[in-house]
Amino acid sequence: MADQNPSEVTMDKIVSLSRRRGFVFPSSEIYGGLGSTYDYGHYGVLTKNNIRELWFSSMVQEREDMVALDSAVILNPAVWEASGHVAGFSDPLVDCRTCKLRFRADRLEDAQCGRKPSKRPGEFAECDLTEARQFNLMFQTQVGALQDGSSTAYLRPETAQGIFINFKNVLQIARRKPPFGIAQVGKSFRNEITPGNFLFRVREFEQMEMEYFVPPDEAEEWYRYWIGQRLQWYVDLGLRRSRLRVREHDATERSHYSSGTSDIEYLYPIGWQELEGVANRGAFDLTQHTEHSGTKLEYVGQDGERYTPHVIEPAVSIERIFVAMLVDAYDEELVGERERTVLRLHPRIAPVKAAVLPLVHRDAAMVTRARALFEELRRRHMTEYDDSGQIGRRYRRQDEIGTPFAFTIDEQTVEDETVTVRDRDSLAQERIPLAGVAGWLEDSLERPWSSPKGD
Amino acid sequence: MADQNPSEVTMDKIVSLSRRRGFVFPSSEIYGGLGSTYDYGHYGVLTKNNIRELWFSSMVQEREDMVALDSAVILNPAVWEASGHVAGFSDPLVDCRTCKLRFRADRLEDAQCGRKPSKRPGEFAECDLTEARQFNLMFQTQVGALQDGSSTAYLRPETAQGIFINFKNVLQIARRKPPFGIAQVGKSFRNEITPGNFLFRVREFEQMEMEYFVPPDEAEEWYRYWIGQRLQWYVDLGLRRSRLRVREHDATERSHYSSGTSDIEYLYPIGWQELEGVANRGAFDLTQHTEHSGTKLEYVGQDGERYTPHVIEPAVSIERIFVAMLVDAYDEELVGERERTVLRLHPRIAPVKAAVLPLVHRDAAMVTRARALFEELRRRHMTEYDDSGQIGRRYRRQDEIGTPFAFTIDEQTVEDETVTVRDRDSLAQERIPLAGVAGWLEDSLERPWSSPKGD
Numbered sequence: 001m002a003d004q005n006p007s008e009v010t011m012d013k014i015v016s017l018s019r020r021r022g023f024v025f026p027s028s029e030i031y032g033g034l035g036s037t038y039d040y041g042h043y044g045v046l047t048k049n050n051i052r053e054l055w056f057s058s059m060v061q062e063r064e065d066m067v068a069l070d071s072a073v074i075l076n077p078a079v080w081e082a083s084g085h086v087a088g089f090s091d092p093l094v095d096c097r098t099c100k101l102r103f104r105a106d107r108l109e110d111a112q113c114g115r116k117p118s119k120r121p122g123e124f125a126e127c128d129l130t131e132a133r134q135f136n137l138m139f140q141t142q143v144g145a146l147q148d149g150s151s152t153a154y155l156r157p158e159t160a161q162g163i164f165i166n167f168k169n170v171l172q173i174a175r176r177k178p179p180f181g182i183a184q185v186g187k188s189f190r191n192e193i194t195p196g197n198f199l200f201r202v203r204e205f206e207q208m209e210m211e212y213f214v215p216p217d218e219a220e221e222w223y224r225y226w227i228g229q230r231l232q233w234y235v236d237l238g239l240r241r242s243r244l245r246v247r248e249h250d251a252t253e254r255s256h257y258s259s260g261t262s263d264i265e266y267l268y269p270i271g272w273q274e275l276e277g278v279a280n281r282g283a284f285d286l287t288q289h290t291e292h293s294g295t296k297l298e299y300v301g302q303d304g305e306r307y308t309p310h311v312i313e314p315a316v317s318i319e320r321i322f323v324a325m326l327v328d329a330y331d332e333e334l335v336g337e338r339e340r341t342v343l344r345l346h347p348r349i350a351p352v353k354a355a356v357l358p359l360v361h362r363d364a365a366m367v368t369r370a371r372a373l374f375e376e377l378r379r380r381h382m383t384e385y386d387d388s389g390q391i392g393r394r395y396r397r398q399d400e401i402g403t404p405f406a407f408t409i410d411e412q413t414v415e416d417e418t419v420t421v422r423d424r425d426s427l428a429q430e431r432i433p434l435a436g437v438a439g440w441l442e443d444s445l446e447r448p449w450s451s452p453k454g455d
Numbered sequence: 456m457a458d459q460n461p462s463e464v465t466m467d468k469i470v471s472l473s474r475r476r477g478f479v480f481p482s483s484e485i486y487g488g489l490g491s492t493y494d495y496g497h498y499g500v501l502t503k504n505n506i507r508e509l510w511f512s513s514m515v516q517e518r519e520d521m522v523a524l525d526s527a528v529i530l531n532p533a534v535w536e537a538s539g540h541v542a543g544f545s546d547p548l549v550d551c552r553t554c555k556l557r558f559r560a561d562r563l564e565d566a567q568c569g570r571k572p573s574k575r576p577g578e579f580a581e582c583d584l585t586e587a588r589q590f591n592l593m594f595q596t597q598v599g600a601l602q603d604g605s606s607t608a609y610l611r612p613e614t615a616q617g618i619f620i621n622f623k624n625v626l627q628i629a630r631r632k633p634p635f636g637i638a639q640v641g642k643s644f645r646n647e648i649t650p651g652n653f654l655f656r657v658r659e660f661e662q663m664e665m666e667y668f669v670p671p672d673e674a675e676e677w678y679r680y681w682i683g684q685r686l687q688w689y690v691d692l693g694l695r696r697s698r699l700r701v702r703e704h705d706a707t708e709r710s711h712y713s714s715g716t717s718d719i720e721y722l723y724p725i726g727w728q729e730l731e732g733v734a735n736r737g738a739f740d741l742t743q744h745t746e747h748s749g750t751k752l753e754y755v756g757q758d759g760e761r762y763t764p765h766v767i768e769p770a771v772s773i774e775r776i777f778v779a780m781l782v783d784a785y786d787e788e789l790v791g792e793r794e795r796t797v798l799r800l801h802p803r804i805a806p807v808k809a810a811v812l813p814l815v816h817r818d819a820a821m822v823t824r825a826r827a828l829f830e831e832l833r834r835r836h837m838t839e840y841d842d843s844g845q846i847g848r849r850y851r852r853q854d855e856i857g858t859p860f861a862f863t864i865d866e867q868t869v870e871d872e873t874v875t876v877r878d879r880d881s882l883a884q885e886r887i888p889l890a891g892v893a894g895w896l897e898d899s900l901e902r903p904w905s906s907p908k909g910d
Contacts, residue, residue, distance in 0.1 A: 019628075020628070021628070022522075022624070022625070022628040022629055025621060025624050027526060027527045027530060027531070028527075028530045028531035028533075028534060028620060029620075029624070030620055030623065030744065030748040030749075030750040030752075031531040031533040031534060031620070031747075031748050032531065032533075033531065034527070034529070034530060034531040034598070034608075035599070037527045037529065037530070038527065039524065039525065039526040039527055039617060039621055039624075040524065040525040040526075041522070041523075041524060041621070041624065041625070041628065041629070042522040042523045042524070042625075042629060044525065045523035045524060045525045046523060048525065049511070056504075061833060061836075061837055062833060062834065064840065067477075067496070067497040068496075068497045068500035068501060069494065069495065069496060069497070069500060070494065070495040070499065070500045070503065071482060071494040071495075072482045072483075072489070072492045072493065072494055072659055073642065073644075073659055074489070074492065074644075074658065074659060075482060075483045075489060075492070076482070076483035076486040076487065076488065076489040078483075078486040078487075079483060079486060102599075139596045139597070139598075140596060140597070141594045141595060141596045141610070142594070142595070142646075143489070143594075143646065143658065144490070144557075144646070144648070153489075155596070155610075162494060165483060165484070165485055165486070166480060166494055166496070168485065169477070169480050169484070169494075169496065170477070170496070170497075173474075173475070173476070173477040173496065174477055174496070174497060187528065187642065189528075189529075191597075191598065191599070193599070203529065203598065204527055204528055204529060289485065292486075293485040293486050294485075295485040297485075378516060378517060379517070381516075382516055385519065
């Protein structure tokens with residue numbers, strides 16, 4: 001299996017496969033769409049569910065120092081005053097007086113006037129631009145029946161603040177002592193002015209954030225620990241190590257309160273970009289909410305020890321993992337004289353785990369066995385039954401959605417009660433007993449995966 | 456186990472347990488809250504995850520006639536014009552000129568002026584009320600940088616419309632033929648004027664909706680089928696049959712386009728209320744979107760057969776299931792001379808499946824075995840390790856969160872490698888081999904549950 005040149009897997013190929021196979025559709029398509037908004041089809045939902053469950057399992061289920069939280073999207077607006085989002089979560093924008101469009105003042109090199117497009121982007125030769133103004137990225141709405149300012153509220157631009165404001169609840173009720181973490185998965189919303197690059201920058205996205213509360217003198221150590229943990233998680237789920245790197249922000253790049261921020265970057269088709277961020281946020285958030293709410297958010301030990309914990313935050317969106325997984329898995333290769341497209345997804349990420357394929361759909365003896373196997377397997381795992389057309393085409397279809405194992409029921413099955421297992425990556429076929437398929441599949445999904453993709 | 460009188464399980468008791476044990480907190484509490492908004496704590500998240508996964512598994516994984524979808528919260532606003540929500544998704548409101556509050560005109564009997572409260576609600580003797588006006592329940596926001604009407608958008612008040620507008624994508628790409636369904640789970644938002652009753656009426660909630668597309672002449676049959684399926688699902692998950700009923704709406708109550716709507720009602724502490732709705736929506740939605748979008752949303756068979764499918768919709772929110780599950784499970788009973796509170800949740804709904812309890816936390820031989828067992832079990836299931844304090848108190852704590860099985864490691868374990876399994880409901884204790892615990896737990900969770908609650 002030749003190591004791919006990442007530059008050959010273009011975003012266009014990923015978008016095209018996503019649409020063709022029903023992973024992702026442009027949203028509201030019959031109404032002309034809605035810029036940079038997407039709906040997930042069947043395989044997209046299954047893949048996202050797997051990503052979410054694997055994150056949750058590794059973060060919460062398999063750890064003792066973690067509790068889960070699911071806070072509201074629309075919080076008391078005072079939360080966003082305290083967090084600094086009302087004052088500072090903004091991009092600088094300029095208006096074009098000619099076309100009335102707005103552009104990010106810090107990205108004018110990519111911009112085009114809507115009426116008088118320049119020959120080269122960013123020239124704006126004939127255009128009349130206003131001074132830059134700050135534009136807040138939080139979506140606003142009104143809560144309750146009163147349409148005045150007193151009921152203005154915001155859609156959360158991040159899930160993290162919902163965690164900080166519940167710090168005391170968790171401390172008291174879950175009886176936790178630092179170091180401990182609070183993990184949350186949920187949608188966040190940002191009114192991006194220049195969304196784009198497929199799922200890469202979208203206005204609504206599903207965040208997976210964890211805030212890890214530690215004694216102040218242990219912050220640096222835990223910051224390094226979480227960078228390592230999160231990087232390893234991606235490697236374990238099959239992303240090539242050579243396409244992952246850790247990039248530490250320099251002091252000018254990171255938030256003023258952060259004493260360290262690192263991006264775990266992936267080599268997307270558009271270049272190295274943030275996959276996940278890990279930040280050492282210090283005591284900033286708990287201090288802000290203590291000041292604004294009047295509720296002391298600190299840890300008090302039984303021995304009278306008392307401090308405001310520092311916070312380490314690994315934060316990622318399912319969308320960026322989703323794209324990285326597809327890009328890393330995408331492969332085109334010649335099999336004999338035919339080209340196939342195959343998603344070499346980690347079996348635990350793959351939307352469908354197994355396909356059950358009766359070789360001849362009119363053969364009652366095959367069909368009976370295939371149906372019984374299908375009904376057994378789908379109780380535990382997403383399984384597809386496909387009796388349509390040539391077996392080769394059925395394999396190709398499963399390859400394109402990344403199904404790791406296909407079980408074919410043929411004439412020999414009727415004779416000796418064995419089936420063929422076809423491996424998506426190696427194309428190797430072996431015969432195993434029909435009665436042992438469920439156990440074989442279980443074992444194969446639990447085993448560490450040996451990636452065919454190289455490093 | 457005496458059958459409870461449902462009236463003894465008050466909403467207050469559920470709210471109190473939820474808060475005390477960290478299932479649900481009032482949201483934004485340190486900022487004085489935000490009316491009728493809640494954050495879910497650790498056990499609440501785990502319980503909701505179970506409800507979501509069980510719904511998804513029964514709706515999608517275990518069926519061949521279903522595909523999953525996850526559409527955006529903010530859709531093209533034309534969707535809500537077509538669906539009728541912009542024009543008609545509203546409540547009639549009156550303003551009080553005295554206190555400036557708004558009230559639902561159809562619920563004035565519960566209302567109180569903010570400045571001059573009447574002795575009895577609904578009198579408004581001294582108040583000066585405006586005429587009733589329609590108030591739309593959709594949250595509005597602005598998308599993009601232009602703050603004019605052209606970029607007004609809505610937070611979806613239901614997930615169903617995201618399904619209808621993707622009908623054609625699914626038909627083409629998933630190559631489906633009616634009858635088939637599209638299932639979706641996700642948050643919806645409604646600007647309720649009179650939210651309340653704990654999680655019962657909240658402004659943001661997680662819907663689980665499925666739209667089932669059928670040939671028009673099969674609609675009535677499928678409508679009956681889905682009422683039966685959904686009712687049975689609740690019985691299988693342990694809700695008492697005697698607290699469930701199907702109530703068919705009469706013609707004045709249901710939407711004008713619906714030829715049949717039934718509520719599956721549960722006997723909540725506040726009385727019989729909708730748990731899930733099942734509606735026969737006819738061809739209304741696909742016809743509306745065909746007219747407004749100009750895209751024909753119909754089924755065309757290979758033989759030239761052509762029709763607009765009718766739609767059967769079972770729709771429920773996780774919140775209402777969550778409350779019904781807690782209410783149905785809640786029990787207080789005397790064990791010897793002590794009272795215990797126990798949640799008799801179906802094991803698949805229970806947030807934690809197993810507790811591992813070393814009898815003496817200082818005993819190295821016990822602790823070694825307990826840790827090894829804990830680490831084995833948590834790979835597959837939410838498991839807690841608790842070595843704090845008296846064993847009786849540890850059992851009580853697990854009872855309150857509904858953990859079905861507790862495994863106690865004691866002196867005998869060190870001698871003969873057996874452990875005690877304690878059953879949450881019967882309090883029966885039996886000894887089983889330590890090495891067989893994982894398998895025993897797996898079997899117990901897969902078996903149909905025989906509820907101790909009676910019918």
